[in-house]
Amino acid sequence: MNARSRRAPRRGEFDVIVVGAGAAGGALALGLARDGFNVAVVEAREPSRWRLEDEVDLRVVALAPDARDLLEDLGVWAPIAQMRASPFQRMCVWDAQAAGELRFDATERGEAALGWIIENKLIQHALWTALATRADDSPAPILHCPAEINAVEEDADGIGVTLGDGTRLRARLLVSAEGGESSLRQRLGIAFEGRDYGARAVVAHVRSERPHEGTAWQRFLPTGPLAFLPLADERSSIVWSLPEAEAARVLALDDAAFCAELGAAFDFRLGPIASVSRRAAFPLRLRLAGQFVQGRCVLVGDAAHLVHPLAGQGMNLGLRDVTCLRRVLNEARARDSDPGAWHVLRRFERERRSQTTLAARGFDAIERVFGASSRPLVALRGLALASAGRFPPLRHLLADVAAGRR
Numbered sequence: 001m002n003a004r005s006r007r008a009p010r011r012g013e014f015d016v017i018v019v020g021a022g023a024a025g026g027a028l029a030l031g032l033a034r035d036g037f038n039v040a041v042v043e044a045r046e047p048s049r050w051r052l053e054d055e056v057d058l059r060v061v062a063l064a065p066d067a068r069d070l071l072e073d074l075g076v077w078a079p080i081a082q083m084r085a086s087p088f089q090r091m092c093v094w095d096a097q098a099a100g101e102l103r104f105d106a107t108e109r110g111e112a113a114l115g116w117i118i119e120n121k122l123i124q125h126a127l128w129t130a131l132a133t134r135a136d137d138s139p140a141p142i143l144h145c146p147a148e149i150n151a152v153e154e155d156a157d158g159i160g161v162t163l164g165d166g167t168r169l170r171a172r173l174l175v176s177a178e179g180g181e182s183s184l185r186q187r188l189g190i191a192f193e194g195r196d197y198g199a200r201a202v203v204a205h206v207r208s209e210r211p212h213e214g215t216a217w218q219r220f221l222p223t224g225p226l227a228f229l230p231l232a233d234e235r236s237s238i239v240w241s242l243p244e245a246e247a248a249r250v251l252a253l254d255d256a257a258f259c260a261e262l263g264a265a266f267d268f269r270l271g272p273i274a275s276v277s278r279r280a281a282f283p284l285r286l287r288l289a290g291q292f293v294q295g296r297c298v299l300v301g302d303a304a305h306l307v308h309p310l311a312g313q314g315m316n317l318g319l320r321d322v323t324c325l326r327r328v329l330n331e332a333r334a335r336d337s338d339p340g341a342w343h344v345l346r347r348f349e350r351e352r353r354s355q356t357t358l359a360a361r362g363f364d365a366i367e368r369v370f371g372a373s374s375r376p377l378v379a380l381r382g383l384a385l386a387s388a389g390r391f392p393p394l395r396h397l398l399a400d401v402a403a404g405r406r
């Protein structure tokens with residue numbers, strides 16, 4: 001660590017201010033603090049407590065192996081895994097309108113799991129607990145919560161923010177990890193463009209007649225993809241993408257009718273659906289920020305990109321932003337460079353904006369291709385799934401990309 005970052009910070013003065021402590025902001029703040037940066041966190045709402053005795057929360061994510069590696073590095077993977085993480089060893093993707101299916105198996109890759117199904121709330125809770133109780137030698141992050149930023153002023157040497165209660169903080173770098181509605185992104189006038197899918201993801205936990213086999217299942221229907229993600233208690237967490245009106249209709253069905261329709265939509269792959277939890281729905285949007293960096297401000301996670309959940313990659317992309325920004329800032333510090341300088345941040349911008357744009361456009365293309373019903377396209381899809389399934393190098397490449405290994 002060089003002299004600049006070792007010096008005791010003046011009161012209210014930091015290397016980095018992270019706004020928002022969801023998965024992306026929490027991981028970034030914790031990672032930078034472990035790396036020896038002086039970090040302040042501004043979070044609007046204290047994350048709700050996660051308790052083992054509570055029902056599994058409806059918002060879950062499929063976490064990829066590289067995201068797990070990051071959480072392990074941050075020291076929060078062990079508590080998450082002990083509490084409630086459900087590994088899956090297999091993945092199966094098929095099309096309702098065409099033959100052919102694509103299967104992935106962790107054993108083919110010599111890995112224990114292809115991913116883990118985890119409640120968003122548990123990830124945020126574990127990160128927040130670690131932030132609030134840091135006990136090693138590195139400087140503890142200063143948490144401001146509940147708090148929001150009222151004013152931002154940038155000059156040649158740094159950036160200052162004023163919180164709602166009048167507290168003033170100053171740093172070399174300001175990071176928005178505020179999620180899709182990032183107020184900092186709006187304050188900076190950064191465009192956030194893409195398209196609305198005119199659809200919602202209906203989520204619930206269901207019990208099927210047969211066990212889920214530790215498999216993440218996804219069936220592409222003309223109305224959108226339907227995923228069954230395996231939970232530790234043998235239920236599956238469903239993500240059922242449907243046009244707005246259809247989503248409203250299935251949400252209003254009674255449990256028996258919902259289970260019957262869901263079972264049919266899933267082609268009874270695990271038998272009839274025996275029971276369903278309460279349900280919720282989330283709007284589906286594609287959005288990409290026109291810039292990930294402006295001046296001394298950086299956007300990470302959903303503040304920078306919203307993607308269709310069909311590939312289960314939104315949070316994984318955000319955690320890849322974290323890994324990249326941490327690496328760039330550590331390299332800058334090794335060269336004694338200002339962490340908020342453009343020549344430092346443009347490396348993050350280049351790497352993450354190109355990779356995220358590629359991923360988001362790829363998921364969008366999959367959504368369009370699998371949503372189409374024209375006969376030649378359906379035939380082509382069947383052929384593509386069947387050949388990818390039969391051609392191991394292509395299958396391994398797809399699995400590597402999904403796992404964040406490429």
Ligand SMILES: Cc1cc2nc3c(=O)[nH]c(=O)nc-3n(C[C@H](O)[C@H](O)[C@H](O)COP(=O)(O)OP(=O)(O)OC[C@H]3O[C@@H](n4cnc5c(N)ncnc54)[C@H](O)[C@@H]3O)c2cc1C
Pocket residue numbers: 019020021022023024025042043044045060061062063120147148149177178179180181182183184201203239282300301302303309311312313314315316317318
């Ligand atoms: C149906 C569905 C299924 C999904 N499935 C997957 C999946 O399988 N795999 C996957 O990787 N991703 C998945 N995602 C995406 C994933 O849930 C998100 O990408 C991820 O939760 C975003 O995390 P984040 O930390 O960037 O933002 P958020 O979780 O939105 O966190 C933002 C934080 O900032 C705080 N905040 C907001 N505004 C302010 C402010 N002005 N000042 C201070 N603090 C503020 C908030 O309180 C919050 O704590 C899915 C999404 C949906 C909708």
